[in-house]
Amino acid sequence: MDISxxxxxxxxxxxxxxxxxxxxxxxxxxxxxxxxxxxxDGSTDASWRIIEELSQKSESVKGIKFxxxxxxxxxxxxxxxxxxxxxxxTMDADLQDSPDEIPELYRMITQEGYDLVSxxxxxxxxxxxxxxxxxxxxxxxxxxxxxxxLHDFNCGLKAYRKExxxxxxxxxxxxxxxxxxxxxxxxxxxxxxxxxxxxxxFGKTKFGGWNRFFNGYLDLISLWFxxxxxxxxxxxxxxxxxxxxxxxxxxVVGVGADKLYSLHHGMPYRLVTDSPYxxxxxxxxxxxxxxxxxxxxxxxxxxxxxxxxxxxxxxEI
Ligand code: UDP
Ligand code: MG
Numbered sequence: 001m002d003i004s005x006x007x008x009x010x011x012x013x014x015x016x017x018x019x020x021x022x023x024x025x026x027x028x029x030x031x032x033x034x035x036x037x038x039x040x041d042g043s044t045d046a047s048w049r050i051i052e053e054l055s056q057k058s059e060s061v062k063g064i065k066f067x068x069x070x071x072x073x074x075x076x077x078x079x080x081x082x083x084x085x086x087x088x089x090t091m092d093a094d095l096q097d098s099p100d101e102i103p104e105l106y107r108m109i110t111q112e113g114y115d116l117v118s119x120x121x122x123x124x125x126x127x128x129x130x131x132x133x134x135x136x137x138x139x140x141x142x143x144x145x146x147x148x149x150l151h152d153f154n155c156g157l158k159a160y161r162k163e164x165x166x167x168x169x170x171x172x173x174x175x176x177x178x179x180x181x182x183x184x185x186x187x188x189x190x191x192x193x194x195x196x197x198x199x200x201x202f203g204k205t206k207f208g209g210w211n212r213f214f215n216g217y218l219d220l221i222s223l224w225f226x227x228x229x230x231x232x233x234x235x236x237x238x239x240x241x242x243x244x245x246x247x248x249x250x251x252v253v254g255v256g257a258d259k260l261y262s263l264h265h266g267m268p269y270r271l272v273t274d275s276p277y278x279x280x281x282x283x284x285x286x287x288x289x290x291x292x293x294x295x296x297x298x299x300x301x302x303x304x305x306x307x308x309x310x311x312x313x314x315x316e317i
Contacts, residue, residue, distance in 0.1 A: 003027070003034040003106060004085030004162075008075035009093035013046040014202035016093065020054050020061065023091075023099045027060075030103045037062045038093075039079045042069030072206075073175040080165035086110070088165045092156035094203065096125075098196045105159035105193060115164050115187035118150055118179055119157035125199035133213055137176075140217070144224050145180040150192055153179060157195055161187075173212075173219050184227045233298025237291045245288030251281035 005023055009016070020036065027034045038051045040063060048065050055061040064078050076090060087109045091097045097119065108117045124131050134154065141153045154176045168181045179190050229236045255277050262270060272278050 001035060001085045002032040002087065003102065004083035004088045005034065005036045005099075005102070006039065006076060006079035006083060006088060006090045007036065007093050008039045008041055008072050008079065008090070009043065009047060010041040010069060010072075010075075010206055011043045011045045011047060012093040012203060013043070013050055015095045016047060016050045016054070019093060019095055019099070020058075023102070024058065024060075026099045026102050032102075032106070035060050035062055035083075035085060037064065037079045037082055039064045039075040040066060041071065041075040042066045071173065073170045073173055076175055076178075077170045080168075080170070083162065083165060086162050088160045088162055090156060090158050090160075095201045096198050097155075097157035098198070101157060101193070101195045102159075105157075108191060108193060109159050109161055112191070113189060114159075114191045115161050115189045116179060116182050117159045117191045117193050118152060119155040119195035120150075120152040120192045121155055121197035122151075122194045124197050126197075126205075130205075130208075137213070137216060141177065141180070141220060144220055145177070145183060147179055147183055147190055150179055150190065152192070153177060155195070163187075173215055174223070176216055177220065177223055180223060180227075184223075231302055233302060234295040237295025237298060241288045241290070241292030241295060243288070244284045244291060248281045248284030248286075248288055251277045251284065255281060 007019070016038070023036055038054075038061065040048050040051060048063070051061070051063040051065075055063055062082065064075075064082065066075070066078075079090070080088065087106050089102055089105060091099070101119065105117050105119075108114050134152075138151060138153055142148055142150060145153075158178065160182075164182050164185070164187050167185050167187075168178070170178060170181065174181060183190065255272050255275055258275070259270075259272055262268075
């Protein structure tokens with residue numbers, strides 16, 4: 001099978017028939033063998049009934065139905081597990097992404113050798129409240145991930161070599177960082193294609209809340225941390241802890257030496273607690289020990305985690 005199209009959707013009933021017809025037309029015009037996997041993420045409208053109807057009419061339509069709404073990432077995860085095509089294409093259900101891009105995306109993966117091609121909505125049809133924060137978000141994501149050639153991390157329209165989707169784990173809200181996940185798994189040929197974008201035709205956006213920025217950045221930080229230190233937590237915490245402890249220790253020695261010196265020379269009687277260094281030393285040594293301990297516990301946990309030997313083996317003979 002050439003292509004699997006994975007479509008995560010949440011309450012998009014109005015768009016589905018049109019989207020399906022459009023994808024089908026593009027596939028037939030280009031002679032692709034394909035499947036369309038609709039992942040119904042706990043929709044409360046008629047979406048699932050429509051998917052059932054579509055799958056009765058056409059055997060290339062497959063559906064996964066979540067019992068409740070989990071989010072876009074879990075939907076993609078399950079779609080990826082099910083996908084069988086050599087190239088996997090993800091696409092939003094709201095008709096904002098155009099299926100006409102599929103042939104070119106397919107060509108870039110199969111002929112130009114890309115592992116992942118992300119759509120780039122150069123001209124967006126979204127409200128300003130969405131586009132401006134998105135610019136900021138993308139700049140940060142580029143910097144942190146080191147994938148400097150991507151303008152649009154979060155575009156729903158992306159194409160992957162099958163191996164990529166089988167070897168990454170999209171969870172939480174990580175669908176915004178799939179290129180970064182792919183890069184961390186060792187798939188380095190990541191490209192971009194300018195795609196057409198349209199205003200939402202039916203319904204409204206599911207990602208309008210302000211909290212998405214906050215959560216988005218927290219996700220980016222944990223991803224960065226996991227990829228840098230996930231397997232060796234001691235290297236961060238141990239180092240920080242040791243530095244703290246050392247500084248604290250120096251302060252203690254300073255305070256002690258000062259006390260002894262004053263005693264010896266019969267200077268006016270002074271308590272060690274009068275010195276600010278006493279408190280600094282106290283805090284630093286305690287925090288230093290705690291950090292060191294955190295690193296050590298982290299090591300123990302990572303040694304026991306099921307992921308510890310989850311290495312990406314590309315080939316075996
Ligand atoms: N979506 C989903 N689960 C959710 C939220 C959204 O599967 O909990 C789907 C949604 O139906 C759409 C895609 O993810 O197909 C992108 O969502 P949306 O168009 O609302 O995001 P935007 O384009 O506004 O960023
Ligand atoms: Mg949309």
